């Protein structure tokens with residue numbers, strides 16, 4: 001068992017890091033202040049290949065497998081988390097759902113644009129009455145000839161205010177419960193699609209979210225992703241990859257917070273010596289380093305297994321649970337090590353602390369991850 005990254009992925013790691021440091025980092029404060037990522041920066045991320053890493057070259061992706069995906073997402077964690085949120089919702093969620101569900105005609109129509117960042121995507125599963133219990137969604141799609149007529153609403157949809165392509169989930173046969181759920185691709189501008197206003201959030205400024213409303217929205221059958229009734233399976237398969245990506249992102253954010261905390265602790269002098277000489281500070285750094293290492297190994301293990309074709313539902317849930325809770329502790333301690341400066345908007349640490357909070361909520365809360373983990377272990381015992 002070799003836990004070293006292969007040469008190809010080490011090169012990928014350094015090239016993504018260079019792009020992130022040189023092109024995205026100079027804009028991270030402006031993104032926070034304007035609560036917006038400019039189209040030119042999204043285009044730059046597209047040109048860098050960021051949207052396609054970890055996705056099949058056959059559909060316009062960059063290849064590198066899921067391990068490469070995690071290596072890249074980790075590096076993207078070194079800047080404002082909103083940058084990755086745009087990419088993650090476009091390719092990691094919207095693109096993966098289409099990649100998993102097919103058919104090829106739909107893959108050909110949408111994936112090259114999503115995996116190159118030419119079009120921004122969104123993934124609309126959650127509803128006002130169906131969050132953790134997403135399978136109970138109420139949006140309905142009724143067959144009408146060779147089309148479907150969709151009515152309902154979605155909530156908290158990342159990228160909705162700026163997306164051109166939406167994967168939405170609706171029930172085509174409510175009598176079958178979640179086995180009646182079907183996925184569709186809908187384009188911005190479709191008659192009957194209303195996009196709500198950009199939500200005001202605690203953090204992740206620059207990443208947009210909104211409600212979607214479907215008013216007798218007519219969608220041709222050729223826009224269906226997968227078969228009728230396969231939608232929930234596609235949604236959950238997509239979330240396995242999304243959770244893995246979020247875990248990798250959390251590792252990257254935590255690493256940056258630790259690096260900054262160690263540096264600050266060495267330079268900040270109180271009582272006549274650097275605060276890093278105090279055991280109380282050293283233990284915070286040591287705990288962070290240990291937990292980041294553990295989370296990274298969990299992420300790489302799950303990703304390598306996904307690349308071998310293994311189903312990673314339980315491992316992705318474990319990695320997401322551990323990495324996001326670890327990030328919460330690391331971010332809290334990073335503010336502590338920075339003292340009053342850690343609480344000031346002047347420093348990015350304050351923003352990272354707020355941004356970190358969402359990782360324990362979206363793509364399944366920590367409680368939902370525990371349900372998934374326990375469900376799998378009880379089934380296999």
Ligand SMILES: Cc1cc2nc3c(=O)[nH]c(=O)nc-3n(C[C@H](O)[C@H](O)[C@H](O)COP(=O)(O)OP(=O)(O)OC[C@H]3O[C@@H](n4cnc5c(N)ncnc54)[C@H](O)[C@@H]3O)c2cc1C
Nearest residue numbers: 123124125126131132156157158361362363364365367368
């Ligand atoms: C910024 C942001 C971006 C988002 N982006 C998207 C997106 O792009 N696409 C999308 O589809 N959704 C998105 N979401 C929705 C997100 O996935 C949901 O908010 C999340 O799944 C939780 O659902 P909820 O908010 O309805 O909380 P609820 O399900 O109402 O949960 C409330 C609390 O109850 C707990 N709980 C619920 N059931 C149980 C149980 N059985 N046992 C123990 N505890 C339980 C939860 O863990 C949580 O602590 C986004 C949300 C946010 C805030």
